[in-house]
Amino acid sequence: MKKDKILVIGACGQIGVELTLALRTIYGVENVIAADLREPNQLLQGSGPYISLDVMNKEALWELIVDNGITQVYHLAALLSATGEKNPQFAWNLNMQGLLNVLEIAKKEKLSKIFWPSSIAVFGSTSPKQNCPQQTIIEPTTVYGISKHAGEFWCNYFFMQYGVDVRSLRYPGLISYKSEPGGGTTDYAVEIFHHALKNKYYECFLKEDTYLPMMYMPDAIRATLELMEAPAEKIKVRTSYNISSMSFSPKEISLEIKKHIPDFSITYKPDYRQTIADSWPQSIDDSTARNDWDWKEKYDLATMTNDMLKNLKL
Numbered sequence: 439m440k441k442d443k444i445l446v447i448g449a450c451g452q453i454g455v456e457l458t459l460a461l462r463t464i465y466g467v468e469n470v471i472a473a474d475l476r477e478p479n480q481l482l483q484g485s486g487p488y489i490s491l492d493v494m495n496k497e498a499l500w501e502l503i504v505d506n507g508i509t510q511v512y513h514l515a516a517l518l519s520a521t522g523e524k525n526p527q528f529a530w531n532l533n534m535q536g537l538l539n540v541l542e543i544a545k546k547e548k549l550s551k552i553f554w555p556s557s558i559a560v561f562g563s564t565s566p567k568q569n570c571p572q573q574t575i576i577e578p579t580t581v582y583g584i585s586k587h588a589g590e591f592w593c594n595y596f597f598m599q600y601g602v603d604v605r606s607l608r609y610p611g612l613i614s615y616k617s618e619p620g621g622g623t624t625d626y627a628v629e630i631f632h633h634a635l636k637n638k639y640y641e642c643f644l645k646e647d648t649y650l651p652m653m654y655m656p657d658a659i660r661a662t663l664e665l666m667e668a669p670a671e672k673i674k675v676r677t678s679y680n681i682s683s684m685s686f687s688p689k690e691i692s693l694e695i696k697k698h699i700p701d702f703s704i705t706y707k708p709d710y711r712q713t714i715a716d717s718w719p720q721s722i723d724d725s726t727a728r729n730d731w732d733w734k735e736k737y738d739l740a741t742m743t744n745d746m747l748k749n750l751k752l
Contacts, residue, residue, distance in 0.1 A: 442469065442550065442551075443465075443471075443508050444461055444469060444471070444509070444512065445502070445508045446461065446471070446512045447473050447474070447512065447536075448474055448514035448515030449474045449479075449488070450478065451514055451617070452614060452617045452655075453555065453612065453658065455481050455482060455617045456614065456616055456617065457662060458470060458472045458482060458485075458486075459481065459485060460659050461512070464663070470486055471488075471489055471506060471508070472488045472489070473489045473502070474515070475492055479617065481616060493513070493532075493540070494536060494539070509551075512552075513536065513553065516529075517529040517532050517582065518582055519580050519711075520621050520622060521620075523710070529582060529585065530584070533581075533582070533585035533586070533589065534589065537589050538592065540552060540554070541592060541593070541602060541604065544596070545600045550603065551604075552593075552602060552605070553605055553662065554589065554593060554604060555606060556587075556590050556607065556677075557582065557609050558570075558610050558651055558719060559582050559583035559623075560586045560587040561717075561719050562575075563716070564577045565577070565718075565719055566719060567720050569721050569723040570719035570721065572675065572680045578717075579714070579717045580714055590678045593677065593678070604676070606678035606679065607662060607678060608678045608679060609658060610682050611623075611625075612653055613631075613654050613746065614655035616655070617655075623644075623715050626640075626643055626688060630691060630695065630704070631695070631746045631747065631750055634695050634699050635750055635751065638699060638701050638703065639703050639704070639705075640703075640704050640705075642707070643711050644706070644708055645688070645706055645708050645712060646687060646692075646706050647687050648687055648716070649685050649687045649721065650715060651685050651720070651722045652686060654683065654742040654746075657735045657736055664731060664732075664733065665727075665731060674726070674730050675726060675727075680724040680727060682722035683738070684737075684742075685720055685722075694739055695743060697743075698744070
């Protein structure tokens with residue numbers, strides 16, 4: 439069993455639940471503290487220590503880290519793209535100040551590693567639409583994307599100036615059967631499975647031909663752990679790594695679902711999230727991650743759809 443003591447901030451979010459459980463398998467239940475402002479997620483209840491924490495309260499966060507001998511922090515707390523647009527000032531404050539609090543404490547306490555997620559939301563309408571590369575024009579159009587872009591450079595700054603070993607992934611849309619959507623523009627790709635099983639019908643908030651980069655949650659969790667386990671000399675990117683596994687449209691995923699549920703139907707009623715989706719790349723070039731630390735996905739659209747429906751039926 440590994441000896442690090444880990445704090446997961448935002449443990450009740452879409453990524454946090456499954457990442458916390460995976461970390462507890464690796465490091466031991468008592469060595470992974472889950473923290474969030476919300477009530478514990480059902481999957482986390484009874485699985486290990488849980489603390490109510492507001493990451494904006496720097497003093498309380500610092501005390502928690504010191505008192506519990508924390509050596510690694512996974513900082514996941516953030517307001518996502520669609521939700522953030524409803525309250526831009528709050529989204530900026532939470533997404534930025536929370537990260538700075540973690541980085542400052544990591545510097546002062548000499549924590550061994552920090553993980554912070556970025557997103558494809560850093561890209562904007564001027565970024566390449568196909569196979570968007572690691573280094574390219576980045577002009578985000580949402581407060582979420584702006585905060586993630588700024589956060590990437592804060593992470594790089596703290597690594598360059600203070601030696602803080604902070605690592606990051608630009609997550610695409612994430613699909614999971616274990617946790618609810620968190621207010622993102624790619625949430626349709628989670629909702630569609632629930633509606634298909636319950637109602638055999640889904641009204642999608644994006645156009646049928648809207649292609650976006652996506653990833654199944656088991657691949658996202660594995661990528662996160664592999665990044666954090668990689669030797670420091672292999673981590674060449676200290677802003678955030680492009681990462682992806684598949685790209686598809688609402689029409690394509692609906693056709694895949696129909697192979698399992700023949701009478702499923704879908705209609706389209708694009709809303710304000712369509713503008714956000716149109717500003718993002720349709721596919722991502724993640725060759726840097728593949729070359730630096732041997733990233734490789736395991737799931738494609740067909741295998742993900744089969745696994746999602748199988749598990750949601752249980």
